[in-house]
Amino acid sequence: MLELLTRTTPVEDIPDPLPLLDPADPLLWWRDGEGMLGLGRAVTLTFSGPERFTQARRVWAALLGAAERHGATPAVGGGLAALGTFAFDDAMSRPSVLIVPSLLITRRGGRTWATRIVDRARVTPPDDPGLTGRIPLPDPDQARAELDRLEADRIRADVARLVAEAAPLPDQPGVPLVADDGARHAAAVTRALERIDAGTARKIVLARPAHATLPAGHDLRVTLARLAAAYPDCWTFAVDGFIGASPETLVAVRGGHVRARVLAGTRPVGATDDPGRPDLLDDPKERAEHDLAARSVIDALAPHVRDLRADGPHVITLPNVRHLATDVTAELAERLDSLGLAAALHPTAAVAGVPREAALIAIHELEPEDRGRYAGPVGWIDALGDGEWAIGLRSAQRIGDTLTAWAGGGIVAGSDPAREVAETDAKLRPVRDALAD
Ligand SMILES: C=C(O[C@@H]1C=C(C(=O)O)C=C[C@H]1O)C(=O)O
Numbered sequence: 001m002l003e004l005l006t007r008t009t010p011v012e013d014i015p016d017p018l019p020l021l022d023p024a025d026p027l028l029w030w031r032d033g034e035g036m037l038g039l040g041r042a043v044t045l046t047f048s049g050p051e052r053f054t055q056a057r058r059v060w061a062a063l064l065g066a067a068e069r070h071g072a073t074p075a076v077g078g079g080l081a082a083l084g085t086f087a088f089d090d091a092m093s094r095p096s097v098l099i100v101p102s103l104l105i106t107r108r109g110g111r112t113w114a115t116r117i118v119d120r121a122r123v124t125p126p127d128d129p130g131l132t133g134r135i136p137l138p139d140p141d142q143a144r145a146e147l148d149r150l151e152a153d154r155i156r157a158d159v160a161r162l163v164a165e166a167a168p169l170p171d172q173p174g175v176p177l178v179a180d181d182g183a184r185h186a187a188a189v190t191r192a193l194e195r196i197d198a199g200t201a202r203k204i205v206l207a208r209p210a211h212a213t214l215p216a217g218h219d220l221r222v223t224l225a226r227l228a229a230a231y232p233d234c235w236t237f238a239v240d241g242f243i244g245a246s247p248e249t250l251v252a253v254r255g256g257h258v259r260a261r262v263l264a265g266t267r268p269v270g271a272t273d274d275p276g277r278p279d280l281l282d283d284p285k286e287r288a289e290h291d292l293a294a295r296s297v298i299d300a301l302a303p304h305v306r307d308l309r310a311d312g313p314h315v316i317t318l319p320n321v322r323h324l325a326t327d328v329t330a331e332l333a334e335r336l337d338s339l340g341l342a343a344a345l346h347p348t349a350a351v352a353g354v355p356r357e358a359a360l361i362a363i364h365e366l367e368p369e370d371r372g373r374y375a376g377p378v379g380w381i382d383a384l385g386d387g388e389w390a391i392g393l394r395s396a397q398r399i400g401d402t403l404t405a406w407a408g409g410g411i412v413a414g415s416d417p418a419r420e421v422a423e424t425d426a427k428l429r430p431v432r433d434a435l436a437d
Helices: 052-066 140-165 183-197 220-230 284-304 338-345 356-366 417-435
Strands: 004-011 027-031 034-039 043-047 068-071 081-085 096-100 103-108 111-119 203-213 235-239 242-246 249-254 257-268 305-317 321-332 377-382 387-391 395-399 402-411
Touching (some): 027 081, 068 140, 103 140, 183 402, 203 417, 220 242, 235 377, 235 387, 242 377, 242 417, 284 305, 284 321, 284 338, 338 377, 402 417
Parallel strands (some): 004 068
Antiparallel strands (some): 004 111, 027 034, 034 103, 257 321, 305 321
């Protein structure tokens, strides 16, 4: 069994840690100047199939049980945590992973911590200086405190050196994100509408891909920095080549408090609407679509929580789209970690449909490619089981030199194929703009 040895210490504040990231394999969870990032990988755990969440939770619990943790505990996250990305559904080609970085940097409320994580088997014991028995042993508590200080000093010095040596992010030539003309998506929407008319489903969320070819040496940090700057209210993430800036919190758990944000019902920003079309908040079609998504989250949370409150829908405005949003809060009523709750919720009707099974069949039959991790949970879990999980939207997966982005929308009775294509174009914008000059 893998035994992790971890040590956490406060370090000098790092307001902009993105330059510290690995340009080819960044590990990031960031929103509005706060979050966590990882350097190096201490452990990569891989899961697949219908048991991927159960397996991941079991392995994470075992890893925690065998870990020896030292040092301070940051207020939120850090200490010992894994960043994770999970495939959208059971049959997807991309593996689901939990990654424990070798160095985890956490920033909250203007304070920064660093956690060094090593595999105990790789720690070489110091050479026996041959002094045992010849000098008087110090008081064990005093010796431990001294050792703690030394180890913490070493982490602080390592982090200070990394910060001093980090070069500013380079200028990077733009890369086009190429999507087809949308005719294929419009046809898929029409077929989804036929199924809805026939009563097979009430809502089906359909998505379309877009591709970019990355030149050798493409620096993903630049793309992430642009996403984070343009979408400060979204979760900017990077885990195992899956990057994006998601506005939708699948579930966040902290000290028993549960939060979720459901988004469904969308208008592109800047689109000129047909005269007479009701505004987003007053549009019965958008409200019906939203209610299905909010209901799916409330129903899936209800067995696990008490004091559930749903506030919405209200409108949130991002640079590219406006969404109907419902914010949900609750208190955990059982011992369940954040990943367990994410698994209970996923896939919500915001990204699959209603009923779920019929929608998933339609997605498999009508979408041109495997979604991989798009619209799956992405986030982190810590040693307490707390964590934040977003829905992996406004996202793209890098595989070799190809980056594949996805964007979709909910189809309900009354949806219009051309408008749905325009909505996916607007939802591709975060990744498209972040890749451009
Ligand atoms: C499916 C996506 O977004 C989801 C679908 C929405 C909708 O249909 O209105 C809105 C927000 C998301 O829950 C996407 O961004 O690709």
